[in-house]
Amino acid sequence: MKIHKVAVLGAGTMGAGIAQWFCQVGASEGIQVELSDAAEEQLERAKNNIHASWDKLAAKGKFTQEQVDSFKSALLLKEDFSKDCDLFIEAIVESLPIKIEVLQKLSAHFQAKTIMASNTSSIPIDAMARELPQKRQGQFLGLHFFNPAPIMKLVEIVQGHWTSAELTENLSQWFEDKGKKPALCQDGPGFIVNRLARNFYGEPLRLAGTEDTKVFKEIDDTLKEVGGFRMGPFELMDLIGIDINYSVSESVWKSFYYEPRFAPHALQRKMVTSGRLGRKTKGGFYEYS
Secondary structure (H helix, E strand, C coil): CCCCEEEEECCCHHHHHHHHHHHHHHHHHCCEEEEECCCHHHHHHHHHHHHHHHHHHHHCCCCCHHHHHHHHHHEEECCCCCCCCCEEEECCCCCHHHHHHHHHHHHHHCCCCCEEEECCCCCCHHHHHCCCCHHHHCCEEEEEECCCCCCCCEEEEEECCCCCHHHHHHHHHHHHHCCCEEEEEECCCCCCHHHHHHHHHHHHHHHHCCCCHHHHHHHHHHHHHHHCCCCCHHHHHHHHCHHHHHHHHHHHHHHCCCCHHHCCCHHHHHHHHCCCCEHHHCECCCECC
């Protein structure tokens, strides 16, 4: 599989991280990465953050200045994507109607060769694929990266009902060659990781019961010490965004016909309602300066 031009829609944390990773692994091969966002200020902010990240990595000796210069040259901010992109990945808001609207518009824009993918963490791939032209359905799949995308090796390659098996196999090999750990999975609620992770978040929430930072820390520290996790569930929810975590919890719960073991917790909803979403708002289960 040859990928020369990648388009990423959505310059938030995930979209920017995905674009950064493609530049890092592909710039030496001439891969260009086009990044776009509906908000111009967000797009500029993403570019500045990505450049700052590369500069820090160069200062630490992780990359040479020559490599960083090539990464920066490979990253292009675009209002409209080139029609001849080989791979398109949407990393926008977790809303099925919005995703469908965007995918339908871009399906008509890109050439027939373009692989189209969603970075959704919980929305069924088939729910989006069914709204695409039949000729596009075989070239559509889920590519679920994990935060931070330039560091986390896992990528879920989600095969929908219409997705070409050859496509998923070829992409799996391509990602493996580039240092990722691809996990092939069928379309289903939460795919692999987010289905398993519901209990990692849900049980600690039920154990804590109410808002108590001391209890959150005790649970986090115990799971890190005994379970070997790098981050505890409350730390991780703050990093991901409590609103995003809550949305995924609701989606998986509803998809499993409200099975109790997947149920969100009232504490999640309380945090979202109050606007305390984690690190991005400087406060969630913990406070951040």
